[in-house]
Amino acid sequence: MPARKKLKIDEIKVSCSNCSLADLCLPHGMNTDEMEALDSVIKHQAPLQPGQHLYRSGDPGISLFAVRSGCLKTYCTTEDGDEQVLGFTLPGELVGLDGLNNGHYVSNSIALETASVCAMPYDHLENLCRDLPSLQRQVMRIVGKEVTADQEMLMLLGKRSAEERLAAFLVSLSIRYQSRNLSATEFNLPMSRQDIGNYLGLAIETVSRLFAHFQEQKLLTVNRRAVVLTDLERLKGMVEGCQLDKSATS
Amino acid sequence: MPARKKLKIDEIKVSCSNCSLADLCLPHGMNTDEMEALDSVIKHQAPLQPGQHLYRSGDPGISLFAVRSGCLKTYCTTEDGDEQVLGFTLPGELVGLDGLNNGHYVSNSIALETASVCAMPYDHLENLCRDLPSLQRQVMRIVGKEVTADQEMLMLLGKRSAEERLAAFLVSLSIRYQSRNLSATEFNLPMSRQDIGNYLGLAIETVSRLFAHFQEQKLLTVNRRAVVLTDLERLKGMVEGCQLDKSATS
DNA sequence: CGGAAAGTTGACGCGGGTCAAGGAATGTGG
DNA sequence: CCACATTCCTTGACCCGCGTCAACTTTCCG
Numbered sequence: 001m002p003a004r005k006k007l008k009i010d011e012i013k014v015s016c017s018n019c020s021l022a023d024l025c026l027p028h029g030m031n032t033d034e035m036e037a038l039d040s041v042i043k044h045q046a047p048l049q050p051g052q053h054l055y056r057s058g059d060p061g062i063s064l065f066a067v068r069s070g071c072l073k074t075y076c077t078t079e080d081g082d083e084q085v086l087g088f089t090l091p092g093e094l095v096g097l098d099g100l101n102n103g104h105y106v107s108n109s110i111a112l113e114t115a116s117v118c119a120m121p122y123d124h125l126e127n128l129c130r131d132l133p134s135l136q137r138q139v140m141r142i143v144g145k146e147v148t149a150d151q152e153m154l155m156l157l158g159k160r161s162a163e164e165r166l167a168a169f170l171v172s173l174s175i176r177y178q179s180r181n182l183s184a185t186e187f188n189l190p191m192s193r194q195d196i197g198n199y200l201g202l203a204i205e206t207v208s209r210l211f212a213h214f215q216e217q218k219l220l221t222v223n224r225r226a227v228v229l230t231d232l233e234r235l236k237g238m239v240e241g242c243q244l245d246k247s248a249t250s
Numbered sequence: 251m252p253a254r255k256k257l258k259i260d261e262i263k264v265s266c267s268n269c270s271l272a273d274l275c276l277p278h279g280m281n282t283d284e285m286e287a288l289d290s291v292i293k294h295q296a297p298l299q300p301g302q303h304l305y306r307s308g309d310p311g312i313s314l315f316a317v318r319s320g321c322l323k324t325y326c327t328t329e330d331g332d333e334q335v336l337g338f339t340l341p342g343e344l345v346g347l348d349g350l351n352n353g354h355y356v357s358n359s360i361a362l363e364t365a366s367v368c369a370m371p372y373d374h375l376e377n378l379c380r381d382l383p384s385l386q387r388q389v390m391r392i393v394g395k396e397v398t399a400d401q402e403m404l405m406l407l408g409k410r411s412a413e414e415r416l417a418a419f420l421v422s423l424s425i426r427y428q429s430r431n432l433s434a435t436e437f438n439l440p441m442s443r444q445d446i447g448n449y450l451g452l453a454i455e456t457v458s459r460l461f462a463h464f465q466e467q468k469l470l471t472v473n474r475r476a477v478v479l480t481d482l483e484r485l486k487g488m489v490e491g492c493q494l495d496k497s498a499t500s
Numbered sequence: 501c502g503g504a505a506a507g508t509t510g511a512c513g514c515g516g517g518t519c520a521a522g523g524a525a526t527g528t529g530g
Numbered sequence: 531c532c533a534c535a536t537t538c539c540t541t542g543a544c545c546c547g548c549g550t551c552a553a554c555t556t557t558c559c560g
Contacts, residue, residue: 061394076401076495077495078409079493079494086401097397098394100393101391101395101398106401126387129386130383136376136379137376141350143347143350143393144311144350147348147397150401150404154336154400154404157451158334158449158451159334193507201407201409203549203550205549205551206549208509209509209548224506224507242330243328244329245307245326245327245328444539459516474524503558504559505557507555507557508556510553511551511552513550514549516546517545518543518545519543520544523540525538525539527534528534
């Protein structure tokens with residue numbers, strides 16, 4: 001039964017145990033058996049096209065999603081219609097936690113590039129957590145990370161200058177690409193100036209001017225979406241002191 | 251054994267099933283048996299004095315805390331020493347989620363007034379969640395709420411004017427006090443202008459001027475920490491349109 | 501090829517930060 | 531109970547970072 005065989009291969013292809021992102025994702029630290037159990041609750045769906053929504057505000061929030069490839073933008077809208085970008089999700093990162101609150105998503109998630117995601121229905125995940133303490137702990141770790149990341153962002157928006165915000169944004173992307181075994185210094189921005197500005201609480205003209213300014217200072221070269229960080233160290237220096245102080249006090 | 255009896259009464263006093271905050275807190279929606287199980291993992295500790303820390307950045311993060319009375323301020327510091335206030339915790343609300351990330355708190359939590367808290371060690375809570383699906387769901391609900399609240403805050407800091415920020419802050423306090431059966435229009439601010447400004451990403455002079463400005467417009471009267479919201483409706487009107495749009499799209 | 505979307509650049513002005521001075525409340529020691 | 535310091539808050543003057551408006555260029559896509 002060649003057809004059956006083929007299907008089997010496809011299944012293996014998309015399993016957690018073979019996923020190169022496992023270290024960055026929920027399976028992190030799980031053994032093969034545990035990964036297989038996790039696999040069993042994951043729904044693979046058709047890839048999202050750019051501009052296509054993964055979920056919208058008000059949709060019944062029933063799943064947590066892991067991004068396998070591409071890039072998602074999470075945003076929400078106010079009653080009077082304007083948008084706030086909440087974040088960008090890269091492969092190995094999770095979205096959809098906010099659906100846990102009252103069963104409906106508050107935010108929206110849209111693909112910026114063609115993206116494939118793994119969907120994990122909350123209720124299945126919940127059941128599985130009962131049997132797999134390591135999964136439960138990992139979920140809570142992810143939750144804690146999310147909270148910490150939001151705190152970092154609040155600090156950026158509350159206290160930092162436009163220059164520091166953009167530098168922090170670029171450094172964050174750099175680090176995240178690096179941990180995915182991509183170049184830390186050369187990459188394409190998956191998002192528009194509009195999205196960057198919105199995310200950082202800046203006007204798009206300001207973002208554009210800052211890119212020009214950074215270029216003058218030989219910190220980077222930029223052409224539309226293509227970025228080369230020519231002096232990553234100095235960029236990191238600009239952000240230094242703006243980061244959370246993680247030094248233990250005890 | 252009168253001593254024994256006395257102790258028993260004290261225990262009952264502080265149990266979830268007798269706590270007036272149960273509806274706002276983790277026990278929400280649990281039956282008596284479940285509450286008793288939850289009680290068993292809660293550690294009651296001596297009240298915190300104003301200025302005393304519940305936990306500090308770097309401390310081993312081992313517990314989730316529920317505030318029973320008083321008010322806590324959560325904040326974190328940058329490497330170069332300045333502070334970002336992340337939020338204020340009122341009775342019935344939880345703090346300490348950020349310790350879930352890597353086992354250490356990233357933020358600090360300090361009492362603004364004399365405060366008593368219930369401590370729930372993560373590991374006990376984790377075990378209990380395995381037996382009590384309703385608790386597990388409630389924990390995840392709280393987590394989702396936390397994420398949503400952070401999103402709302404990001405929007406405030408990213409998009410809103412100083413005036414809208416302070417109005418939103420006062421309305422939020424009003425609503426939270428009301429759901430604790432306290433006056434929605436007359437209360438004392440538990441925090442200083444410094445803290446308010448820091449939290450809202452504003453200079454303390456701006457906060458002060460805005461209070462004066464609001465007073466001229468007969469929106470409220472304020473004397474140091476004492477606030478009376480004389481036109482709550484109009485205040486809410488100022489915030490309208492800044493709130494997340496929760497209308498279902500499907 | 502044409503129209504729209506995305507990005508850049510310059511001119512201008514305002515919201516709110518900064519600096520400075522002073523008042524009111526609270527604490528502290530004599 | 532009073533003098534004094536300290537902290538918290540208020541108010542005014544000034545000015546700069548960044549938003550807004552506008553014009554233009556480049557890229558994208560049917």
